[in-house]
Amino acid sequence: MLLISLIVGLCLDRALGEPRRYHPLVGLGNYIAAIEKRLHDNDSSLQRLRGVIAVCLVLLPGLLVAYGLDHGLSDIAWLHAVTGGIIVYIAIGWRSLLEHAHRIAEPLRSSELAQARYHLSMIVSRDTAELTPVQMAAATTESVLENGNDAIFAAIFWFIVGGIPGVVLYRIANTLDAMWGYKNVRYRRFGWAAARLDDVLNWIPARLTAFSYACVSAPLGNFVQALRCWREQGRSWKSPNAGPVMAAGAGALNVMLGGAMHYHGELQFRPALGAGVSPDTASIEAACLLINRTVILWLAVIAILEWIT
Template identity: 50%
Template sequence: MSLIIAIVLALGLDYWLGEPKRLHPLVGFGSLADGLEKWFNSVEGLPVKQRDTLLKCKGTLALILAIGPLSFAAYSLEHTLASNEALSPLFAAVVLYLAIGWRSLIQHAKAISAPLYEGDLITARVAVSHIVSRDTQDLNEQEIAKAATESVLENGADALFAALFWFIVAGVPGVVIYRLSNTLDAMWGYKNPRFLHFGWAAARFDDLLNFIPARLTALAYTLCGSINGQTQNAWRSWRQQAGTWKSPNAGPVMAAGAGAIGVELGGSALYHGQNQHRPPLGSGSAPMAASIDDACNLVHYSLALWLAVICLLAVMGAV
């Protein structure tokens, strides 16, 4: 029962308060990660032949130093408070609240769809630039909607469902490890000369932690596609298209999500001045402003499904 209480409290805090505007722990963690990266990510003095391997080792050590102490602290606090029936779920709820980004995701999405409905492409381009890494200054209405819809579907898994999964499986330490590793992947997981080898461990560890949650999210998206009569489309898209995507975890999530709301995503996109052609995801109409709202609703429906399953498992004594 304490698990359910903690989850409900965390979601309630996120819904009413959103992300902390000041003193968010992840901001401090980002500064720590920056310091570790500057300290460890150097090829000076490394033998040329072993340079790539040694950078991977240094990146792995930096990953352990960034995550290990904080995860141990989370475990220690959870263990210390375990016997306190009031403080234990409250502590867990606060940690989970800081790890999820449900309201923030929806707010960012609405800040894009609202100006799109009004035909205000300038405002929509600025808003979408806050949540995607592609070039946005010349995007048309359909391209803005596609970028935003993709982001909502993918980040629904990362910012909400994966955090819930690891909280259920491993409690406070689990959600702390997941959120910190996901943050490091966002900071170090780039395939560019600076991070290709140093960020290898962070990227692979995040892929590992997201493997099961991503597929559970895709399953929820598929089942909730029945609300729009798109379950078969979602399942077919997941089965046929997920493996074509560059990310092993984003592929199932985005393919199933696109199929569930009846749109086709993917296609060409401009990143850092270079056009990339990406495989199609989903099947249906071209994305428009309404597609962003449909993606947000799909996240809401999927969350309701997750909560129903969690409550059922709790009643059965499985969690």
């Protein structure tokens, strides 16, 4: 039934995309913002403790509901499977990720740079106003590779491991990190617990994703090169989980990513990732294809494991 739930969730995502209205994650974001408003206080000496309490207050209601669904429906196999599929659909962003990438690639291909910059600014935190076409292609490729793990494969992993409660735990933790996991004055201490929880939950999925990128790279790049880039470059990245994913993905695609980039007006010198040519719109399309091939690989492995067990 696990495979059925995943197929239901992935098919719903491909057919419907993100809900245009009443998206549960929008409600979650509003709830997180309300918790932050009550507990955040930069003048407090207990900011880390406040952050831990805030994370617990966000996680516990969602986990209680998820646990109730998981166990309340366990005796009705088909309903449990369909409900699990719907939860997976809410938790992943496969179609959305590819659509965002295409919205940037298409105007970039036709040299409509202002439009490409606008759409890129919707998915990255770096400054996009002065980016060259190569830099925009690099930023988009990096985002596709990194979010392949965050928006798809880590959610699938935690559904496999923990069922409905597992995927709900991951999606809430990842959303908390997206909202609070910044190393700036406001969130360095308050968002510490959210960032660390996300790091822990992503540690195994990120490395499975990196290895999967290498495995499906044969028509696109180089398996050995992907593993080498992961081994030699992954640890140098500021994020312990994004580094391996992006390095392996860049190696698989045979492109060079990373390098200096402006974030909120500040120039950050990021290590190089990957090997090969400079990215372009073809690199964006190849990254999307890499994601699709990895989805197929994961479904095939899950089907085999269910069959032999």
